[in-house]
Amino acid sequence: MNNKRTKNILRLHPYLIFVAGILPIFSSCSSSDAKMESEILTVSAITVEPTSMVTFKNYPASLEGISNIEIRPQADGYLKKIFVEEGAYVKQGQPLFQIEDNSYKEKYNDAAAAVQTAKANALKARIEVDRLQNLVEAKVISKVQLDNAKAVLDAENANIAQASAVQKGAEISKAFTLITAPVGGYLGRIPYKVGSLIGRNDQNPLTVLSDIHVIYAYFSMSETDFLEFKKIYKGNTVEDKIKNIPKVTLILPDESEYPQKGKIEMVQGQFDKTTAAITFKASFPNANGLLRSGNTGSIVLPQQHENVIKIPQQATFELQNKVMAYIVGTDNKLRNVSLKIAGKDEESYIVSSGLKAGDRVISKGLQRLKEGISVNIK
Structure with missing residues (x-):
């Protein structure tokens, strides 16, 4: 009987050893957590104050020349001669096509x-x-x-x-049998060949001539952005506000910046019912012909903000799709707040709600923090 009890004890012996081994570990973790809780971390913080800031908004844009003129024959007959090549630049009055005369x-x-x-x-x-x-x-x-x-x-x-x-x-x-360029510009595709029978009732033009010494970039602004636009820029009317918009930048599809700055010239009179957007037009000089009708890009619109709360983006974190920050209370304890972002640049956010002047915001090292702990401000 004693031998059987001894065997059972020996059979349980490895488990007893395992439990005995992990007890010190739990004890160590508990003491470590308690130590961390008792430690007061030293953190870096900034005191937020109203300031000025320039942000930039990008809007997709389509580019068009001053004019895109369809070149059509005003006489019927066989195409006798083509004086130009597709894509060539032509001057006003330069011969383009000759019809058998x-x-x-x-x-x-x-x-x-x-x-x-x-x-x-x-x-x-x-x-x-x-x-x-x-x-x-x-x-x-x-x-x-x-x-x-x-x-x-x-x-x-x-x-x-x-x-x-x-x-x-x-x-x-x-x-009319000699067709010349009505304006200077670049030629489009020429679908007809010498010997083709052409006439005034043809569906397709002989070519399209684009006057592109100035390029217009058309972009649309949502109702919300338009309301913000009217708040940001000075002036009693929309026309006055447009005059106060700084020159804008055109970003090309390869992410490069077009070297010439543009100027906002016009805003459409009404919102599009289907898109709920309003169209703006910016003009860019294009003396070298780098831009063509049909190109795309994006307009970078600078926006000057006055008396706004600005904090570094690194002073924020995301929680459940919300932008959050830690602020230090008068008792030196942390409290997290949800921020509403009204704009941003590469490094900073404009905060429209969630912070006020005088708040102390933790500026870095957010990963080791949590709400409610006490901190020392560096």
Whole structure:
């Protein structure tokens, strides 16, 4: 019986050893936690005061030149010659396309001949009027014959005017066969080839000419941002506020910064019903043609804030999708507060609620802190 009890004790012996081993560990942890609780940490803190700050907001933008002009033929015929290449820069008045003009030349020549015939007939009628005028004065013939001759002269003069109008129309039609650039700019795609039959009713233009010496960047602002815009910038009207906006920056799709600064020029008169946004336009000089119509980018709009609470981003932490900070109370104990962020730059937040002037905010080393502990302020 004693041997059996001894065996049972030996069977439990490893477990007894294990329990005996971990008891000191728990005891050590408990004493360590108690020690940490009893220690007063020394922390760095800042006292927040109202200040000024510039923040930047980015808005996606689409770029367009001053004008995008569709080049369309005003005469029908076969495309005889193309003087330019796709994408080339052309000056105002530079030839672009030549339409076969033989038939137009013939029409012009016929009209010019009709003018000469009308002038000859008018001269003949004038001579007849002068002859009859002398006979009437000599009382050789009656005045009726002279009146008839004058009527014929008037008709011939009318024929001259009509023939001249036809000639002018033929001249204009012939001129339409040479298509020139209405403004300076860059050419788009040219879908037609030499020999193509083109006309005034074609669906596609010969090309598109973009005047891009100045580029407009169009971007949209939400209702909330627009209300903030009206608060930030000085002026009694929106037009006055636009004049007080500093020059803006254009960020290109490769994240590079366009070297020229732009100026906000216009705001749309009303909000879009589908997007609940209002459109702004910024203009950028583009003398070197680096920007093209159809490009995209983003506008960086600077916003000056006065008398705001600003804290470093490193003085905050996130908890359940909220931005939080630790403040030190008058009893030197920590309390965490939820912050409402009204703006930011690369390093700081603008806090619209959650902090007030005079609050002491822990500025770094937040990982080892928790609410309710006592601290010393460095």
